[in-house]
Amino acid sequence: MTTPHTAPPAAAAAVPETPVAAKPSLSFRLDPAARKVRRTELWLLLLGMAMVAGYLAAVEANMLDTVTMDFWYPAGVLTAVFLGLHVVIRLRAPFADPVLIPVVALLNGFGVAFLRRLDLGRADADARPDLAIFAGDGGKQLLWTLIAVTGAAALLWVVRDHREISKFAWTLGFGGIILVLLPAVLPGSVSEVNGAKLWIRFGSFFAIQPGEFAKLMLLAFFAYYLVRKREVLALASRRVLGIDFPRGRDLGPVIVVWAMSLLVLVFEKDLGTSLLYFGMFVVTLYVATERVSWLIIGLILFFGGAVLAYVLAGIVGGPFTNFGQRVDIWLDPFAEPYDRGYQLVQSLLGLGTGGLFGTGPGAGSPLEVPEVRNDFIFAGMGEEIGLFGLTALLALYLLVVSRGLRAALAVRDSFGKLLAGGLAFTLGLQVFVIIGGISKLIPLTGQTTPFLSAGGSSLVANWLLVALLLRISDAARTPASTGGVRR
């Protein structure tokens, strides 16, 4: 690592067969295979950014009746930011998956563009052409994108091998639990937004959702713990009805996580986060042990807990009331369409108005949907891009998840496998929870839509998640001959 990257490339080119090239130093001279992969990534990224620019132009055409040159600025800033990340990847993870960054960048860019479109909708008709680039929700999201991508690049730069993370597993696990429980014990004035106690607010402008980061920390700990315990959990078991069930004492950690997620459900009034934590743990457990019984136990515990909470909401109320109400709205949103069911009814009407092809970028009225910039962003988009557009977005999420699982399959160590599998699954589960919620498949819970929703914590945490996946996929795809083992 001592070779300075300022070494003249001509010297290396003159003697191509010297071992200089074999040194994994900081250099732009990539392995031919890696260069091909990175070139693919670059083209996909530029294609995605061109689409974001096209969308912004189409929005202006619809809303301003003309296309000003302003639409270039957000697209240009986004492209510059992602190109920066691309360069970091070239230097620090040359073999990483070429698909992850372009797909996530497109989702992120599309989110920024849609938020800007909402800002245009809120502004007066004659003030619209003057909307500054960093103004409003769209501008804020653009700034957060800058921060999030910088964070991801920093993670890739600092963590050279994902196995290093396992050294801090206990610290991360402990920190994660503290972050999860912190909002529950803080006073409501600091932690409560829209009925869910998930936040830590600093003043009126800046708020973070510690749970988003706790998610990643807990996953790292789960992966580490299960690699250590997988033999015991997989082998010591009793056979009941043809399915192997684990011994009672091995269930301990599962029960602890289950209790923790129930506490989140009750005291932070958030079904989505609690489902996310618990699902995350059960699936990592399943991946580690290859035992279907864990999935069965997990599903029974979760649904049992949710039904119990609903029943308790009817009998004792108190902390369970919020959850009970959400289930009632889900069962029949049209019972009180202008009152409690308003959000969900407007979301369903928005999706219905969009139909198959949508009304076109900027031609709908997504502002009719409450909270359209956070929880309901998918419904707002659905009105303008229709079922065809939403399906494409869902396909993009599916591709990210599948690439994460692919990295998990290919990486050579158990910790990396569990971590990548868990990260990919968590992302997929979060998309399912929120999009299932806004389309009335499951009770609505206040989750963010990864990469699309306005919200800094979620964006930063999800970009860190992508950085980890990139790091693991790089380890998985580096050929053994170019120093596949790095400590």
Added chain:
Amino acid sequence: MPEIVLTAARFGFLVLLWIFVFTVVGVIRRDLFAGSRTGRLVAAPRGVAGAAQAGDARPAKVKKGRAAHTLVVTAGSLAGTKITLGEAPITIGRAEDSTLVITDDYASARHARLVPRDGQWMVEDLGSTNGTYLDRSKVGGPTPVPLGVPIRIGRTSLELRP
């Protein structure tokens, strides 16, 4: 803005979105079959195993274009893992710095090693407790590994693939 432009933008964006999705799928498809040329998906004939069982008397012939390019884990906790082979030796064991780190109670810290010699990969046991097996015979010194013959280490099985 004329209506026709807006309609073009409306459908054009959806078409582009799907073109992007299919481009990505195309990249993934190429990636999945990368390094596999025609006929690669067919496993090597099992009959080659006979050569290994008979001992070292007749070193397995390496035909042109049938050289091993990947090492695939076929059984055990790492099943599905693929390593693209280069010029460097592959070390297998529980030690963190092995090329293939296997968490298996029956594996030693430094269990075995795969070394290329003139295009032929040789497996060598590094004094492991429970031994390394090529198909059913125990491996001592460097032994040539034919394509598609399982190397067994504890509960893990590995195969060379073209």
